[in-house]
Amino acid sequence: MELRRLRYFLAVAEEGNVTRAAERLGIGQPPLSQQILTLERELDVQLFHRTGHGVSLTEAGKALMADAKRLLNDAQSAVANAQRAGRGETGRLHLGSTASAAFHPIVRALIRAFRATYPGVALTLTEGTTTQLLALLEEGRLDLALMRPGTHSFAGIALYQIASEPMKVVLPAGHPLAKSRRIPLTALAAESFVLIPREESPMLHDEIFNACRKAGFEPLPGQQAPQLSSVVNLVSAEFGVSIVPASVSQIRAEGVVYADIADAKVVTNLALASRDAEPSAKVANFLALAEQARSAAGVAAGGPRRRPRGPAGKGAAPVNR
Incomplete structure (x- = not known):
């Protein structure tokens, strides 16, 4: 049964007249009458009583009318739902974040903006x-x-830079340099560093090491921590010092102080990573909002940055971990 014929049937049933129904539908009366006859033959029932003044529904026609309205409404809803899904307005978006990234204010603003703009998409973190x-x-x-x-x-991964922020030194409150608002990295050359293992956070780990090397020394690895909140707590317990993104200074643990880096511009970037050539409309919508947030924050464009896949779609180069 074609939905088109159901629409024709409803128009005739509601108008009670084939001529008026044809005018409403914008088609000729003979083709409309033929479509109704075809529908009756298909269902093997008579849907209308024909009179000199128009038509009226038979019992079969009355039964079909209620179901026809429901079916057409369901069809319209199905089309609308498919279109909304195609625009990325429904479904679920799975977003991951490192602990350090979650502290940045642009992340909170971006998540709020996405949820407000696309309330039909469930966001899981x-x-x-x-x-x-x-x-x-x-x-x-x-x-x-x-x-x-x-x-x-990374092989098969596109990176979109959305923010940039300075790094800070975090020290035990009892450290001799704790009262300094700005500390040169060279002052930390003999200090033991509390760090997240490189295999867990290679980028942040390397940024800290590169900053120290540019200052002329190799940092002394000390106690390791699984995440940045643990780094701050271990510094508070006087296991050593560390370097963290500025937004991490929101962690106001007792017994620690944060200081700016005086002798170098040490910056860490924040990016969104997605699979290369990601077809999802939801992902494209999130990235578009991230671009707006990046532009509003005045961050220079930094993505996408890709490393091509190897043969048969497999990563040619291993992820640098």
Whole structure:
């Protein structure tokens, strides 16, 4: 049964006259009458009583009318739902984030903007290390991930820079330099550094090491921590010092102080990672909002940055972990 014939049937039933129904539908009376006859033959029932003044519904016609309205409404809803899904306005978006990325104010603003703009999309958040998030992206269990990319590129991954921020030194409150508002990195050359293991956060780890090397020394690795909040707590316990993104200074743990870096411009970037050539409209919508947030914040464009896949769609180069 064609939906078109159901629409024709409803028009005739509601008008009670084939001529008026044909005018309403914008078609000729003979083709409309033929379509109604075809529908009656298809259903093997008589739908209308024909009179000299018009038509009236038979019992079969009355039964069909209620179902026809429901079917046509369902069809319209199905079309609208498919179109909304095609525009990325429904469904679920899986977003991952490293612990350090979650502290940046642009991330909170971006999530608020997405939820307000696309209320029909359920947003699920997963926190993990860079290594864990990349694996989840590759497996298709995440659509996007917020991370600090450094200068790294990844096979099959597109990176879109959305923010940039300075780094700060975090010290135990009892440290001799704790009262200084600005500290040269060279003053930390003999200090033990509390760090997240490189295999868990390669980009942030490398940014810290590169900053120290540019200052002329190799940082002394000390106690390791699984995430930045743990780094701050271990510094508070006087296991050493560390360097963290400025937004992490929101963690006001007792016994720590934060200071600016005096002798170098040490900056860390924040980026969104997605699978290369991601077809999802939801992902495209999130990235468009991220671009707006980036532009509003005055951050220079930094993406997408890709490393091409190898033969048969497999990553030619391993992820730098």
